[in-house]
Amino acid sequence: MFAGAQVSLYPMTDGFVSVILSSLKALDPWRDQLRIETDDISTLMVGPPEVLFPALRDLFVQAAGTGEHVVLRCTLSRGCPGEPDDPICQTSSLANPDEPIAARQQKALMAIADPVETGERADAQFSLYLMGAGDHMLEIMGCIDFLKQSGTFDRSKNFCTRLTGDAGPVFATLQQAFCQFGAPNGHVTIDLTVSANSPSLR
Amino acid sequence: MFAGAQVSLYPMTDGFVSVILSSLKALDPWRDQLRIETDDISTLMVGPPEVLFPALRDLFVQAAGTGEHVVLRCTLSRGCPGEPDDPICQTSSLANPDEPIAARQQKALMAIADPVETGERADAQFSLYLMGAGDHMLEIMGCIDFLKQSGTFDRSKNFCTRLTGDAGPVFATLQQAFCQFGAPNGHVTIDLTVSANSPSLR
Numbered sequence: 241m242f243a244g245a246q247v248s249l250y251p252m253t254d255g256f257v258s259v260i261l262s263s264l265k266a267l268d269p270w271r272d273q274l275r276i277e278t279d280d281i282s283t284l285m286v287g288p289p290e291v292l293f294p295a296l297r298d299l300f301v302q303a304a305g306t307g308e309h310v311v312l313r314c315t316l317s318r319g320c321p322g323e324p325d326d327p328i329c330q331t332s333s334l335a336n337p338d339e340p341i342a343a344r345q346q347k348a349l350m351a352i353a354d355p356v357e358t359g360e361r362a363d364a365q366f367s368l369y370l371m372g373a374g375d376h377m378l379e380i381m382g383c384i385d386f387l388k389q390s391g392t393f394d395r396s397k398n399f400c401t402r403l404t405g406d407a408g409p410v411f412a413t414l415q416q417a418f419c420q421f422g423a424p425n426g427h428v429t430i431d432l433t434v435s436a437n438s439p440s441l442r
Numbered sequence: 443m444f445a446g447a448q449v450s451l452y453p454m455t456d457g458f459v460s461v462i463l464s465s466l467k468a469l470d471p472w473r474d475q476l477r478i479e480t481d482d483i484s485t486l487m488v489g490p491p492e493v494l495f496p497a498l499r500d501l502f503v504q505a506a507g508t509g510e511h512v513v514l515r516c517t518l519s520r521g522c523p524g525e526p527d528d529p530i531c532q533t534s535s536l537a538n539p540d541e542p543i544a545a546r547q548q549k550a551l552m553a554i555a556d557p558v559e560t561g562e563r564a565d566a567q568f569s570l571y572l573m574g575a576g577d578h579m580l581e582i583m584g585c586i587d588f589l590k591q592s593g594t595f596d597r598s599k600n601f602c603t604r605l606t607g608d609a610g611p612v613f614a615t616l617q618q619a620f621c622q623f624g625a626p627n628g629h630v631t632i633d634l635t636v637s638a639n640s641p642s643l644r
Binding site: 242244245246248250251252253254256257279280281282284286309311313315317320321322323363365367369370371372376377380381397398399400402427429431433435438439440441 | 444446447448450452453454455456458459481482483484486488511513515517519522523524525565567569571572573574578579582583599600601602604629631633635637640641642643
Protein backbone atom coordinates (compact mmCIF):
# COMPACT_ATOMS: atom_id res chain seq x y z
CA MET A 241 0.00 0.00 0.00
CA PHE A 242 1.11 3.52 -0.70
CA ALA A 243 -0.35 6.50 1.15
CA GLY A 244 0.53 10.13 1.49
CA ALA A 245 -0.25 13.74 0.76
CA GLN A 246 0.93 16.63 -1.36
CA VAL A 247 0.67 19.55 1.09
CA SER A 248 0.96 23.32 0.70
CA LEU A 249 0.67 26.21 3.16
CA TYR A 250 -0.56 29.57 1.88
CA PRO A 251 0.02 32.39 4.40
CA MET A 252 -1.66 35.57 3.14
CA THR A 253 1.13 37.88 4.33
CA ASP A 254 4.32 39.51 3.03
CA GLY A 255 6.14 37.30 5.55
CA PHE A 256 4.85 34.08 3.97
CA VAL A 257 8.28 32.45 3.72
CA SER A 258 8.96 32.74 7.45
CA VAL A 259 5.45 31.49 8.35
CA ILE A 260 5.98 28.44 6.13
CA LEU A 261 9.48 27.69 7.44
CA SER A 262 8.53 28.13 11.11
CA SER A 263 5.39 26.00 10.66
CA LEU A 264 7.34 23.13 9.11
CA LYS A 265 9.10 22.69 12.48
CA ALA A 266 5.83 21.16 13.71
CA LEU A 267 6.61 18.16 11.50
CA ASP A 268 9.88 17.39 13.35
CA PRO A 269 8.36 14.91 15.84
CA TRP A 270 6.83 13.01 12.91
CA ARG A 271 9.81 12.92 10.57
CA ASP A 272 10.98 9.40 11.46
CA GLN A 273 7.54 8.05 10.51
CA LEU A 274 7.21 9.98 7.23
CA ARG A 275 9.16 10.44 4.01
CA ILE A 276 9.15 14.14 3.15
CA GLU A 277 10.15 15.84 -0.14
CA THR A 278 9.59 19.51 -1.02
CA ASP A 279 9.47 21.48 -4.28
CA ASP A 280 8.15 24.95 -5.22
CA ILE A 281 4.48 23.84 -5.33
CA SER A 282 4.02 21.31 -2.52
CA THR A 283 5.57 19.03 0.08
CA LEU A 284 5.13 15.28 -0.33
CA MET A 285 4.49 13.41 2.91
CA VAL A 286 4.48 9.60 2.58
CA GLY A 287 3.24 7.54 5.53
CA PRO A 288 0.22 5.81 7.06
CA PRO A 289 -3.05 7.70 7.79
CA GLU A 290 -2.58 7.50 11.58
CA VAL A 291 0.63 9.53 11.18
CA LEU A 292 -0.39 11.77 8.26
CA PHE A 293 -3.46 13.32 9.88
CA PRO A 294 -1.92 14.21 13.27
CA ALA A 295 1.13 15.58 11.44
CA LEU A 296 -1.08 17.71 9.19
CA ARG A 297 -3.00 18.90 12.25
CA ASP A 298 0.21 19.97 13.99
CA LEU A 299 1.42 21.75 10.84
CA PHE A 300 -1.89 23.62 10.57
CA VAL A 301 -1.99 24.52 14.28
CA GLN A 302 1.55 25.90 14.17
CA ALA A 303 0.70 28.03 11.12
CA ALA A 304 -2.63 29.20 12.57
CA GLY A 305 -0.84 30.15 15.78
CA THR A 306 0.97 32.95 13.94
CA GLY A 307 -2.38 34.75 13.76
CA GLU A 308 -2.02 35.26 10.01
CA HIS A 309 -4.74 34.26 7.57
CA VAL A 310 -3.27 30.96 6.37
CA VAL A 311 -4.66 28.08 4.33
CA LEU A 312 -3.41 24.50 4.35
CA ARG A 313 -4.21 22.65 1.15
CA CYS A 314 -3.56 19.03 0.41
CA THR A 315 -4.21 16.13 -1.87
CA LEU A 316 -4.35 12.89 0.13
CA SER A 317 -4.23 9.45 -1.49
CA ARG A 318 -4.15 5.82 -0.44
CA GLY A 319 -4.01 2.68 -2.54
CA CYS A 320 -3.33 4.35 -5.91
CA PRO A 321 -2.66 1.42 -8.29
CA GLY A 322 0.06 3.48 -10.01
CA GLU A 323 2.19 3.78 -6.84
CA PRO A 324 4.53 1.09 -5.44
CA ASP A 325 4.04 -0.60 -2.05
CA ASP A 326 6.08 1.18 0.61
CA PRO A 327 6.85 -0.32 4.05
CA ILE A 328 6.63 3.14 5.70
CA CYS A 329 2.90 3.17 4.82
CA GLN A 330 2.05 -0.04 6.70
CA THR A 331 -1.15 0.57 8.65
CA SER A 332 -3.83 -1.16 10.67
CA SER A 333 -6.12 1.86 10.56
CA LEU A 334 -8.19 0.94 7.50
CA ALA A 335 -11.71 -0.47 7.71
CA ASN A 336 -12.45 -4.17 7.57
CA PRO A 337 -14.04 -4.80 4.13
CA ASP A 338 -16.49 -7.35 5.59
CA GLU A 339 -18.08 -4.78 7.87
CA PRO A 340 -21.31 -3.10 6.76
CA ILE A 341 -21.29 0.67 6.43
CA ALA A 342 -23.27 1.20 9.67
CA ALA A 343 -20.58 -0.62 11.67
CA ARG A 344 -17.87 1.48 10.07
CA GLN A 345 -19.78 4.66 10.87
CA GLN A 346 -19.92 3.55 14.52
CA LYS A 347 -16.17 2.81 14.56
CA ALA A 348 -15.48 6.23 13.07
CA LEU A 349 -17.64 7.91 15.74
CA MET A 350 -15.92 5.97 18.54
CA ALA A 351 -12.50 6.95 17.18
CA ILE A 352 -13.34 10.66 17.43
CA ALA A 353 -15.11 10.48 20.81
CA ASP A 354 -12.18 11.94 22.76
CA PRO A 355 -10.09 14.08 20.39
CA VAL A 356 -7.04 16.19 21.22
CA GLU A 357 -7.99 19.86 21.62
CA THR A 358 -5.52 22.32 20.08
CA GLY A 359 -7.01 25.74 20.83
CA GLU A 360 -6.95 26.66 17.12
CA ARG A 361 -10.12 26.87 15.03
CA ALA A 362 -10.12 25.10 11.66
CA ASP A 363 -12.56 25.87 8.84
CA ALA A 364 -12.24 22.89 6.53
CA GLN A 365 -13.74 21.95 3.18
CA PHE A 366 -13.10 18.62 1.51
CA SER A 367 -14.15 16.08 -1.09
CA LEU A 368 -13.74 12.32 -0.72
CA TYR A 369 -13.19 10.30 -3.92
CA LEU A 370 -13.42 6.52 -4.13
CA MET A 371 -12.25 4.82 -7.31
CA GLY A 372 -12.36 1.33 -8.75
CA ALA A 373 -14.76 -1.42 -7.67
CA GLY A 374 -17.89 -0.85 -5.60
CA ASP A 375 -20.68 1.73 -5.43
CA HIS A 376 -18.71 4.91 -4.78
CA MET A 377 -21.79 7.07 -4.15
CA LEU A 378 -23.10 4.66 -1.49
CA GLU A 379 -19.81 4.96 0.38
CA ILE A 380 -19.73 8.74 -0.02
CA MET A 381 -23.29 9.09 1.28
CA GLY A 382 -22.33 6.80 4.20
CA CYS A 383 -19.39 9.04 4.94
CA ILE A 384 -21.57 12.17 4.83
CA ASP A 385 -23.96 10.51 7.34
CA PHE A 386 -20.97 9.99 9.64
CA LEU A 387 -19.83 13.60 9.15
CA LYS A 388 -23.28 14.89 10.14
CA GLN A 389 -22.91 13.08 13.48
CA SER A 390 -19.25 14.01 13.98
CA GLY A 391 -19.75 17.24 15.92
CA THR A 392 -17.78 19.34 13.40
CA PHE A 393 -20.18 19.16 10.44
CA ASP A 394 -20.90 22.67 9.18
CA ARG A 395 -22.71 22.24 5.85
CA SER A 396 -22.75 20.55 2.46
CA LYS A 397 -21.71 22.61 -0.55
CA ASN A 398 -21.58 21.71 -4.20
CA PHE A 399 -18.74 19.17 -4.69
CA CYS A 400 -17.63 19.23 -1.03
CA THR A 401 -18.48 19.25 2.69
CA ARG A 402 -17.52 21.87 5.27
CA LEU A 403 -16.34 21.05 8.79
CA THR A 404 -15.74 23.66 11.49
CA GLY A 405 -14.33 23.41 14.99
CA ASP A 406 -11.14 22.97 16.94
CA ALA A 407 -8.40 21.61 14.67
CA GLY A 408 -8.14 18.48 16.88
CA PRO A 409 -11.60 17.06 16.22
CA VAL A 410 -11.62 18.38 12.63
CA PHE A 411 -8.47 16.48 11.61
CA ALA A 412 -9.56 13.40 13.61
CA THR A 413 -12.84 13.41 11.67
CA LEU A 414 -11.02 13.78 8.35
CA GLN A 415 -8.82 10.78 9.25
CA GLN A 416 -11.89 8.61 9.83
CA ALA A 417 -13.46 9.76 6.55
CA PHE A 418 -10.26 8.67 4.78
CA CYS A 419 -9.92 5.31 6.59
CA GLN A 420 -13.43 3.93 7.14
CA PHE A 421 -15.01 4.50 3.71
CA GLY A 422 -14.03 2.78 0.46
CA ALA A 423 -12.35 -0.62 0.34
CA PRO A 424 -9.11 -1.03 2.36
CA ASN A 425 -7.38 -2.08 -0.85
CA GLY A 426 -9.25 0.53 -2.91
CA HIS A 427 -8.00 3.83 -4.32
CA VAL A 428 -9.22 6.63 -2.06
CA THR A 429 -8.33 10.31 -2.26
CA ILE A 430 -9.24 13.52 -0.44
CA ASP A 431 -9.04 17.06 -1.79
CA LEU A 432 -8.73 19.18 1.39
CA THR A 433 -8.66 22.90 2.22
CA VAL A 434 -8.32 24.15 5.83
CA SER A 435 -8.49 27.87 6.56
CA ALA A 436 -7.37 29.78 9.68
CA ASN A 437 -7.97 33.37 10.77
CA SER A 438 -9.98 34.40 7.70
CA PRO A 439 -10.91 38.09 7.86
CA SER A 440 -14.22 37.18 6.18
CA LEU A 441 -15.31 35.57 9.46
CA ARG A 442 -14.47 38.54 11.71
CA MET B 443 -25.40 17.31 -16.19
CA PHE B 444 -23.91 19.46 -13.51
CA ALA B 445 -20.40 20.91 -13.80
CA GLY B 446 -18.42 23.52 -11.97
CA ALA B 447 -15.61 24.41 -9.66
CA GLN B 448 -14.92 25.56 -6.12
CA VAL B 449 -12.16 28.13 -6.65
CA SER B 450 -9.85 30.01 -4.28
CA LEU B 451 -7.07 32.56 -4.84
CA TYR B 452 -4.23 32.72 -2.33
CA PRO B 453 -2.09 35.85 -2.76
CA MET B 454 0.96 35.65 -0.46
CA THR B 455 0.92 39.35 0.44
CA ASP B 456 -0.45 41.66 3.13
CA GLY B 457 -2.63 43.12 0.36
CA PHE B 458 -4.32 39.81 -0.36
CA VAL B 459 -7.86 41.21 -0.18
CA SER B 460 -7.23 43.77 -2.92
CA VAL B 461 -5.47 41.21 -5.15
CA ILE B 462 -8.46 38.88 -4.81
CA LEU B 463 -11.06 41.59 -5.44
CA SER B 464 -9.22 43.09 -8.43
CA SER B 465 -8.64 39.64 -9.94
CA LEU B 466 -12.32 38.72 -9.71
CA LYS B 467 -13.03 41.48 -12.28
CA ALA B 468 -11.53 39.11 -14.86
CA LEU B 469 -14.66 36.98 -14.46
CA ASP B 470 -16.99 39.82 -15.58
CA PRO B 471 -17.05 38.83 -19.30
CA TRP B 472 -18.02 35.28 -18.27
CA ARG B 473 -20.70 36.06 -15.69
CA ASP B 474 -23.70 35.57 -17.97
CA GLN B 475 -22.51 32.02 -18.74
CA LEU B 476 -21.74 31.06 -15.12
CA ARG B 477 -23.53 30.92 -11.79
CA ILE B 478 -21.18 32.32 -9.14
CA GLU B 479 -21.48 32.14 -5.33
CA THR B 480 -18.80 33.13 -2.80
CA ASP B 481 -18.14 32.34 0.86
CA ASP B 482 -15.09 32.68 3.12
CA ILE B 483 -13.36 29.54 1.75
CA SER B 484 -14.10 29.42 -1.98
CA THR B 485 -16.10 30.70 -4.93
CA LEU B 486 -18.48 28.30 -6.66
CA MET B 487 -18.55 28.62 -10.45
CA VAL B 488 -21.23 26.54 -12.19
CA GLY B 489 -21.09 26.20 -15.97
CA PRO B 490 -19.84 24.06 -18.86
CA PRO B 491 -16.14 23.15 -19.24
CA GLU B 492 -15.68 25.35 -22.33
CA VAL B 493 -16.57 28.37 -20.16
CA LEU B 494 -15.04 27.25 -16.85
CA PHE B 495 -11.48 26.78 -18.10
CA PRO B 496 -11.10 30.06 -20.03
CA ALA B 497 -12.70 31.89 -17.08
CA LEU B 498 -10.26 30.24 -14.65
CA ARG B 499 -7.39 31.13 -16.99
CA ASP B 500 -8.44 34.79 -17.07
CA LEU B 501 -8.79 34.86 -13.27
CA PHE B 502 -5.32 33.38 -12.87
CA VAL B 503 -3.73 35.71 -15.46
CA GLN B 504 -5.24 38.78 -13.79
CA ALA B 505 -3.93 37.66 -10.38
CA ALA B 506 -0.50 36.72 -11.75
CA GLY B 507 -0.28 40.12 -13.44
CA THR B 508 -0.05 41.81 -10.03
CA GLY B 509 3.45 40.32 -9.74
CA GLU B 510 2.65 38.84 -6.32
CA HIS B 511 3.22 35.19 -5.52
CA VAL B 512 -0.33 33.91 -5.92
CA VAL B 513 -1.85 30.44 -6.10
CA LEU B 514 -5.17 29.52 -7.69
CA ARG B 515 -6.66 26.36 -6.23
CA CYS B 516 -9.77 24.60 -7.40
CA THR B 517 -11.87 21.50 -7.20
CA LEU B 518 -13.51 20.82 -10.58
CA SER B 519 -16.35 18.35 -11.02
CA ARG B 520 -18.65 17.13 -13.77
CA GLY B 521 -21.41 14.55 -13.67
CA CYS B 522 -21.55 14.09 -9.88
CA PRO B 523 -24.61 11.83 -9.33
CA GLY B 524 -25.46 13.83 -6.19
CA GLU B 525 -25.94 17.10 -8.09
CA PRO B 526 -29.06 18.11 -10.08
CA ASP B 527 -29.06 18.70 -13.86
CA ASP B 528 -28.61 22.38 -14.61
CA PRO B 529 -29.33 23.97 -18.03
CA ILE B 530 -26.40 26.41 -17.61
CA CYS B 531 -24.03 23.40 -17.77
CA GLN B 532 -25.21 22.19 -21.20
CA THR B 533 -22.13 21.32 -23.24
CA SER B 534 -21.00 19.67 -26.44
CA SER B 535 -17.37 19.56 -25.31
CA LEU B 536 -17.33 16.07 -23.79
CA ALA B 537 -15.83 13.06 -25.55
CA ASN B 538 -17.90 10.59 -27.57
CA PRO B 539 -18.04 7.41 -25.47
CA ASP B 540 -17.78 5.22 -28.57
CA GLU B 541 -14.38 6.58 -29.50
CA PRO B 542 -11.28 4.62 -28.47
CA ILE B 543 -8.78 6.35 -26.23
CA ALA B 544 -6.29 6.95 -29.06
CA ALA B 545 -8.89 8.95 -31.01
CA ARG B 546 -9.70 11.02 -27.94
CA GLN B 547 -6.01 11.72 -27.38
CA GLN B 548 -5.78 12.98 -30.98
CA LYS B 549 -8.86 15.21 -30.50
CA ALA B 550 -7.34 16.61 -27.33
CA LEU B 551 -4.06 17.37 -29.12
CA MET B 552 -5.90 19.05 -32.02
CA ALA B 553 -7.89 21.18 -29.56
CA ILE B 554 -4.69 22.60 -28.02
CA ALA B 555 -2.80 23.07 -31.30
CA ASP B 556 -3.34 26.83 -31.43
CA PRO B 557 -3.88 28.10 -27.88
CA VAL B 558 -4.33 31.69 -26.71
CA GLU B 559 -1.06 33.10 -25.34
CA THR B 560 -1.42 35.22 -22.20
CA GLY B 561 2.13 36.32 -21.35
CA GLU B 562 1.83 34.86 -17.83
CA ARG B 563 3.64 31.70 -16.78
CA ALA B 564 1.61 29.03 -14.96
CA ASP B 565 3.13 26.26 -12.85
CA ALA B 566 0.31 23.78 -12.43
CA GLN B 567 -0.12 20.51 -10.56
CA PHE B 568 -3.25 18.41 -10.79
CA SER B 569 -4.90 15.05 -10.26
CA LEU B 570 -7.68 13.63 -12.44
CA TYR B 571 -10.21 11.33 -10.74
CA LEU B 572 -12.69 9.15 -12.63
CA MET B 573 -15.44 7.44 -10.65
CA GLY B 574 -18.12 4.88 -11.35
CA ALA B 575 -18.10 2.42 -14.25
CA GLY B 576 -15.07 1.62 -16.39
CA ASP B 577 -11.35 1.08 -15.84
CA HIS B 578 -10.35 4.36 -14.24
CA MET B 579 -6.59 3.67 -14.34
CA LEU B 580 -6.71 2.96 -18.10
CA GLU B 581 -8.32 6.35 -18.68
CA ILE B 582 -5.87 8.09 -16.33
CA MET B 583 -2.87 6.49 -18.07
CA GLY B 584 -4.40 7.53 -21.42
CA CYS B 585 -4.70 11.08 -20.14
CA ILE B 586 -1.08 11.08 -18.93
CA ASP B 587 0.02 9.93 -22.42
CA PHE B 588 -1.83 12.93 -23.86
CA LEU B 589 -0.25 15.26 -21.30
CA LYS B 590 3.25 14.07 -22.24
CA GLN B 591 2.57 15.16 -25.85
CA SER B 592 0.81 18.41 -24.87
CA GLY B 593 3.85 20.70 -24.87
CA THR B 594 3.32 21.80 -21.26
CA PHE B 595 4.13 18.49 -19.50
CA ASP B 596 6.73 19.10 -16.81
CA ARG B 597 6.87 15.88 -14.76
CA SER B 598 4.92 13.24 -12.87
CA LYS B 599 4.90 13.41 -9.09
CA ASN B 600 3.30 11.13 -6.54
CA PHE B 601 -0.49 11.57 -6.80
CA CYS B 602 -0.34 14.28 -9.50
CA THR B 603 1.14 15.65 -12.72
CA ARG B 604 2.92 18.97 -13.22
CA LEU B 605 2.39 21.23 -16.24
CA THR B 606 4.42 24.35 -16.94
CA GLY B 607 4.14 27.04 -19.58
CA ASP B 608 2.12 30.03 -20.65
CA ALA B 609 -1.24 30.04 -18.85
CA GLY B 610 -3.05 29.82 -22.23
CA PRO B 611 -1.81 26.37 -23.26
CA VAL B 612 -1.74 25.14 -19.64
CA PHE B 613 -5.46 25.82 -19.04
CA ALA B 614 -6.35 24.56 -22.56
CA THR B 615 -4.55 21.30 -21.75
CA LEU B 616 -6.36 20.99 -18.41
CA GLN B 617 -9.69 21.48 -20.20
CA GLN B 618 -8.94 18.58 -22.55
CA ALA B 619 -7.89 16.35 -19.65
CA PHE B 620 -11.25 17.09 -18.01
CA CYS B 621 -13.36 16.58 -21.17
CA GLN B 622 -11.77 13.76 -23.19
CA PHE B 623 -11.12 11.16 -20.47
CA GLY B 624 -13.73 9.27 -18.49
CA ALA B 625 -17.26 8.65 -19.77
CA PRO B 626 -19.28 11.75 -20.86
CA ASN B 627 -21.97 10.74 -18.37
CA GLY B 628 -19.38 9.68 -15.77
CA HIS B 629 -18.32 11.44 -12.60
CA VAL B 630 -15.01 13.19 -13.26
CA THR B 631 -13.14 15.55 -10.93
CA ILE B 632 -9.86 17.48 -10.96
CA ASP B 633 -7.87 18.70 -7.95
CA LEU B 634 -5.89 21.64 -9.35
CA THR B 635 -3.18 23.99 -8.06
CA VAL B 636 -1.68 26.74 -10.26
CA SER B 637 1.17 28.87 -8.96
CA ALA B 638 2.46 32.25 -10.23
CA ASN B 639 5.60 34.21 -9.37
CA SER B 640 6.95 31.72 -6.82
CA PRO B 641 10.16 33.02 -5.22
CA SER B 642 11.39 29.40 -5.14
CA LEU B 643 11.83 29.57 -8.92
CA ARG B 644 13.84 32.83 -9.01
